[in-house]
Amino acid sequence: MAVKTEAAPYLEAFRPDASEPAWLADARRKALAAFGERGFPTRREEAWRFTSLRPLADKSFKPGRGKLELKSAALPNGVWFASMARTLAERPEIARRAINESDLAGGQPFASLNAALFGDGFVFALDEGVTLDDPMEIVHSAAEGSINLRNLIVLAPNSRATVVETYRGKGAYWTNTVTSVSVGASASLTHVKVQDEGSEAIHFGMVRATLAPLAAYRNFGLTLGANLSRQDVQVAHGDGSNADVSGAYLQRGDQDTTTAVVIDHAAPNATTHELFKGVLDDRAHGAFLGTIRVREGAQKTDAKQTSRALLLGDRASVDTKPELEILADDVKCAHGAAVGDLDPAMLFYLRARGIGENEARRMLIEAFVLDAIEAVEQPELRNHLASLVHDWLEAGR
């Protein structure tokens, strides 16, 4: 089997760990072989058309290690919240759910690489009927090398929780995360991710969520950091489930970020709401790819996707690609995309009241982004995200 040149260093870095269970060792070997054969995706592939992997290909990252912190209020019975390493040692039956067939097939090369090389991650599992009001917080800090994190969130039926992931660091490193999410029947998960990586970093994140009937899943991503980043969110609906996948990306300098969302309506009666807001200054580039697939038989699907971007810099750019594939006939699907500058009439109105031009611009950008943050229900969490946006704007003064 031929190994792609760019994949070779990662294959060579692989060191089997004899203490790991046989199923995991086996999965790692298969995933690594799949990645080796596949290599990095190229821009000839539709899903990677707008993402330049040059910053990644130019470097060869040695295995690195970050600091993973898990924080929560006192937890009741029926909750498992621990690192992946500890889960593998103590609750391997849960950890096993973090790996699936697609990791071994190589269709998503960075997910395969992640399966082969991951060292840690977090696992959050909730028993049936358990509801938690306070968020589970995961903070990862990195400094060097390539760091593969494998995360797992499993909510049993009728449970409810909130998970907030934050990624940050300093230096030239590559964080590659894969998070498997399973939301049980009538369970409800709010899943927030703040990507605030260091300015030289590369960050890839993939979320694969499976929703049981009547499950509710809210995913919100705030992308601020990294030099190159990509966030993939893939949701498979159940009968009558509800997904809100929204986010905001704020980039400046020569930052480049891609958000790729694929929503699969294979079951009927499910609803999807997507709202993405992008703010691109200087020479920054953003891309939004949003696919909504409505399969045959997925009647009464109700899906709405909106993507808007503000181009503040003369050399800033954005690519948007909405894609609806509809094979059922009784569905409601809508999408809209818009790219522009701040509204001159709004700007003048604020200035005519004495507010300085820069301040007025910041107020309007903030309002533009806060509109997407409205998707997050918890006020404290909304305030937290809003203050991060505010800080980002202040940093650009």
Added chain:
Amino acid sequence: MLEIKNLHASVEGGREILKGVSLSVKPGEVHAIMGPNGSGKSTLAGILAGRPGYTITQGAVTYQGQDLLAMSPEDRARAGIFLAFQYPVEIPGVNNMYFLRMALNAIHRAKGEPELDAGQFLKTVRAKLKLLEIEDDLLQRAVNVGFSGGEKKRNEIFQMAMLEPRLAILDETDSGLDIDALRLVSNGINKLRAPDRSVVMITHYQRLLDYVAPDFVHVLSEGRIVRSGDKSLAAELEKTGYVGVGA
């Protein structure tokens, strides 16, 4: 206070709208500028407030001895100019109270006065609401979003009361108001009349002048002031129409 001399202006890259407007406004005076649609009334208001999109081809405007046309819109507002918009702009996501506080503090800073804290600001808001006899239901919403036509105009007058300008330019503040709203807005304007505050009211109709008595009335037609007089000119207009006064 305000001295407009032979002002010529055109829409950027377009036709000439103002063709030599001259006007002098002294402290405490209320001037009404009337005229048919397309006569240049709103262009004049926009130029005084610094709305982008116009080219000044001739003439000058001085405000309190300063070259007004060289000032940015925010500097004009900080120097005491207030434009009540004909079409107040909706700004989703920006809370009305937050917006007002930002504006008021920007003006205070420019004057070298201390900024108001949240408590002082709220106290001022309450006092002005009471003065204008308006409800505070508009304040928690986003700026002008979902406001009725009358609510938008009331909000403009409320902002004027909060910002306490030296020169208020009211651009068709009466348009689109029913009789009750017109009375409310007019009362607001009258309460804000002061010896050191000048008002320029731009209107198409005589009706506002029944409530807010002007010291001077000017008729603007095809970019020029063709007649000036006192309050009786408005009454004459009412009888003869713009054509009758040479407009």
